[in-house]
Amino acid sequence: MKIVDVCEFYAPEGGGVRTYIHAKLAIGARLGHQIIVIAPGNRAEVVEYENGCRIIYVKAPALPFDKKYGMFWDAAPVHAILDAEQPDVLEASSPWRGAWVARSWQGQALRSMFMHHDPISAWAYRWFDGVATRDVIDRQFEWFWRYLRRMCNSFDFTICASPSLQKRLTGGGIRGAVNIPMGVDAGVFSPARRHMSVRRDLLARCSLPDTATLLLGIGRHTPEKRWPCVIDAVARVAAKRPVGLVLIGNGHQQASVIEHVSGNPHIQLLEPVRNRTALATIMASCDALVHGSSAETFGLVASEALASGLPLIIPNGGAVADIAHPDFSETYTPGNAHAAADAIMRLLDREGDQLQSAAHRAAATARTLDDHFAALFQTYAQAISEKREAA
Template sequence: MKIVDVSAFYAPEGGGVKTYVEQKIRALAARGHELVVVAPSDRDAIEPRGPGCRIVHLASPTMPLDRRYRYFAEAGPVHAVLDAERPDFVEASSPWRTASIVAGWQGAAPRALVMHADPLAAYAYRWFGPIAERATIDRHFQWFWNHLRRNARRFDRVICANHGFAARLSAGGVAHVATVPLGIDAGIFSPVHRDEALRADLLARCGLGPDARLLLGIGRHSPEKRWPMVIDACQRASLKRPIGLVLVGGGRDSARIRRHIGGNPHVHLLAPVRDRMLLARLMASADALIHGCEAETYGLAAAEAAASGLPLIVPAEGGAADLLLAGQGERYRPASSRSAAAAIDRLFARDIVGLHAATRAAAGRIATIDDHFDRLIADYTGLSTTARIVA
């Protein structure tokens, strides 16, 4: 199968989408498929990327608000690539202009809109949620819902990575929605990497002894991750028992987070950990992972933590909520430090030895990224053998 991925958010300094595209290039090449990624760039160029795979760079203007990224200003160059490549299947990896460009292509190949982001949850619901009901927010963002519904009718599949997001889109009248969860890198994260000496060292960095509880938070320092809320929740929960919080990450909000921590000695910041095996040791050596973001489409850090045998404390919405098995962690009301603190307290009031035994026994259930691509390709193969769905 030849797949063309029109990927607006693939960029040299990009984050999750770039990582996903790199994984997809390796996975599809290993399975004998051909992948062509069409990406906005500072120049027109073709970059070979192994057997049957390449990146077609199209000269494009920069995003006004984030100059790491560019956008497809015109449909013509993208359509010309699609015409020349004659793909068996086409993906659009952004719900914005890219979706309209791919939907408007006159080729016969089936196509999917891959929702790598949840714009309403990441922005509208987060900004206006404290002052308005979600139904009210949706009414004021009907322009986005109309755009999404209109384009979805021209796609054969709208791919989401978690069931809650998929259900919300379907309830909003978006057609052809399917849930295809992502996955973690195979062979890295496991309970066998637990290191009690590392755990003791991390607690010492939080000014606490080994009898305290150790919470781990992992993710970039940006507003939607809600680290100040997580810090407040841990501080509230620590009134009942000693709790250390280690936050691993970095980003534009780092200074704000340091100010929020203030003089609290029980919160320790670690820079992003690029060494995957060291990250696996960190994951396995904590007592639980706490997650603050309800807008993620999957929740990779939560998946890696679950694969490491950790209980999860997660918002009741978003990708991380899908990863929590009954009895193996706690959910809390999104954006509420009081609710998150109560969830921390409930978790640590339980038999921690029995809880860890259960989460370690279930660690192998977490799907890998290879599982994801196998399922995705199987779905695309089925769609490519049927007539196009065009409303």
Template sequence: MKIVDVCAFYTPRGGGVRTYIDQKLVAGARAGHEIVVIAPGERDGIERRGDGASIRWLRAPRFPLDGNYRFFSDRAALHAALDQEKPDILEVSSPWRSASMVADWRGRARRSLIAHADPLSAYAYRWFGPVASHRTIDRAFDWYWRHLRRLDQRFDHVVSASESLSRRLREGGLAKVSTNPMGIEPGRFTPNRRDPALRRQMLALCGLPEDALLLIGVGRHAPEKRWEMVVDAVAMASAAAPLGLVLIGGGDPRRALRAAVGGNPHVRLVEPVRDRDALARTMASADALIHGCEAETYCFVVAEAIASGLPVIAPDEGGAGDLARAGGGRVYRAGSAPDAAAAIRDVADGWARPIGAAPRTMEDHFADLFTLYAEGHRSRHAA
């Protein structure tokens, strides 16, 4: 099959989506499929990858709310690219403008909407959650649910990466939802990479001795990641036990994050670790991972931490919470610094972590995804 992914979130400086797409290119070639990713870029061009895979860049303007991203603005140019590519399977990984563009294309490919983003959790629930229930917010944003239901009618599949998101989509009236959790890179994240010397170095960076608890956080300095809340929770918990936080994140720290850290010597903001083996060693050398974002549709970081043998402290909503529960982690009420602080204290006090299920691998995810596509492709040809 030829699979074309119209991916508005793919960027050279991206995080989870870029990791996912790069792995899909390799997995598709290994399974005998041709994968082409169409992404918004600075200029038109084609970036060849091995075994026939490629990234096709379409010139596009910057996204006004985040300069790291661009957005598809030229419907005719996107349709022309799809006409040239002639996909068997056409994916789109944003529910916004690009999804409507893909739905409007006149080609015959089967279409799949990949739920890489959860805008209501990332924005509406976070903004209005302190004063309104999710049900009330959903009613106020019924226009968004109507939009999703229209897309559901025009696509063959809506693929969700977590059961919690699938449940919300079905409750919102979507009929074609299937859950296909993502996974980790096989063999990379493991407790065997733990390095006591590296752990001592990170604790020393936080001004703490070897017997302190070392927390690690990984993620962009974006509002929906709630790092300010995490830093506040760490400060609350540190009153009862010596602990430090190394926060590995991309982009300039937001003013609110810098203010939350203040002069706390036990919290350190560290540049992103681009080398995946180095990240795996860093993660395995911590004592626990803490995550703040309840808007994750899957959450690679939490899955990688579980595979590294770490206890996970995560919000009780979204993909991070789903993984934490399955992996024997400790969940806290999303958005609550005091509740997160209580979870940290539990871990510091020697909380007995249940033995959870090991995260599945990306090989499992892609095998299931390609099987779903192949079944539909065969059915269309038979018809």
């Protein structure tokens, strides 16, 4: 199949979407498919990959609040590419301008909306959780649900990488919502990558001895990631127990995150690690992952951490909550630093060998991105076959 993804949230220095797109290019080529990604960029450019796969950048304005990312403005150049490529499957991967551009193309193709972003969780729930119930919030944001229904129901599928998101979208009246669970890079993330020297060096950065507990956070510095909540929680615990936090990432709220750390020597910020093997080594060398966002659509970082043998301290909402299990996780109310600190303390008080064994058993059965893409492409191939038979 030829699959063209109009991917508004792809950027060369992006996070989870970038990881996902590069995996799709590589695995798609290996499975005999041609993957073409159309992304907004600061100039028109084509980057070639194997098997005819490529990323085609369309010159577009940058997002004002995060200039690493762009926004499709003029539909004409995207439509011209689609006219030339004539894909079997047309994907849109955000419910914003990129989806409108893909939706308005007049060609014949199976159409799929891939929910890389969960706007209701990222904004509405984050703003009003604790003030009103989810049902009340959904009713107040019915205008946005109408928008999502109009957009998503114009596609053949709405692909969700977590069962909780599929359930919410289906309950909100979106037809064709399909859950195809995410996975991790095969052979990259593993408990075997744990290195005590790496762990010791990271703890030393946190001004702590190697007898302390090393927590890891990974993600962009944006509001929905809720890093101030995580930082406050770790600071509360670090006042009582020897605990350090290494937080990997950057973003348009980096200055605010740095200010929130307020010079705490036990909390250290690191730039994003692009080398996947190096990142996997850091992951496996920490003692647990602590996460703040309840607006994840993939839970990719949590899945990678679990595949690395790490126990999880995560919010009880969003895709990360779908990954949690009492054997190797502690959960807390999203955005509540006191609850997050309590969750960290509960994890620290558990029997270490049992916790590690449970996390390692989960790592041994981790779903891979190969599994995810095989299921995704099979879903598309079957739908195309059914359409042809019906015709």
